[in-house]
Amino acid sequence: MEESSLECALVQRFLDRDEDVLADVGARYGSYLFTVANNILHNVEESEECVNDTYFSAWQKIPPNRPPVLLTFLAKITRENAIDRWRQRKSLKRGGGDYVLPLDELADVVAGSEMITDTVELNELAATISKFLAGERSVVRQVFVCRYFYCDTIGDIARLFGRSEGGIKTMLHRTRIKLKEELVKEGWFYED
Incomplete structure (x- = not known):
């Protein structure tokens, strides 16, 4: 079956x-979803719980939703659950471990994004x-x-694309700079 x-x-x-x-x-997607969660949480038990939470969330969200690509839908739920768990753990530890959430790398690009709470604005920003x-x-x-979506490590991305870690870091850095310029140009944020 296709x-x-x-x-x-x-x-x-x-x-x-x-x-x-x-x-x-x-059986079909569990190991992939576990990888998505574990890339963020770096904890086997929490990642397994996160994946189980994903199944429960999917059960509640379908219906009314009918996702066009189930794997992407599940991965997004897993990612959101894992980020929520990571933030909760971080707040409990008051700064926690060495792991920096990849989305924190984008903080300079979307500085002030906490002011964007309207769903319409968030959708427009996502479209931009x-x-x-x-x-x-x-x-x-x-x-x-x-x-920034799957929170893969730099090392994993480098291996996946057959490039050096330094090359991947440089590519991401340049992309963040260009993205920031685009967001400023589109009026989302203002440079100081």
């Missing part, structure tokens, strides 16, 4: 409230970032998404 047909069938089983779909989704990335080379887009 991947998209299989995903459509799995989504339909969610819509039909077939509880066995959770086990099938776990997507438009910016669409104008970049494919490899730049892929590296950016690996780092």
Whole structure:
């Protein structure tokens, strides 16, 4: 069965409230979702709990949602759950460990983003970032998404793309600079 047909069938089983779909989704996507969570949390038990929370969230969100790409939908839920857990752990530890959440690297680019709380504004900002990335080379887009959506490590990204860690760091740094320039140009933020 083709991947998209299989995903459509799995989504339909969610819509039909077939509880066995959770086990099938776990068997098919569980290790990938665990990797997404563990890239953020660096803790096996918390990552496993996060993946289980993803299945529960997916069960609650489908219906009413009908995701066009189930894996992306699940990965987004996993990522959000893991970031929430990481932030909670960080606040409990008052600064916690050595791990820096990759999204913190974007802090300079989207400084003042805490002021953007309106869903419409967030969607417009996301559209601006997507438009910016669409104008970049494919490899730049892929590296950016690996780092800032999936929170992959620099080392993992370097291995995946057959490049040096320094090369990946440089690519991400340049992309962040260009993104900041684009956001300033589009009026999202102002440079000091």
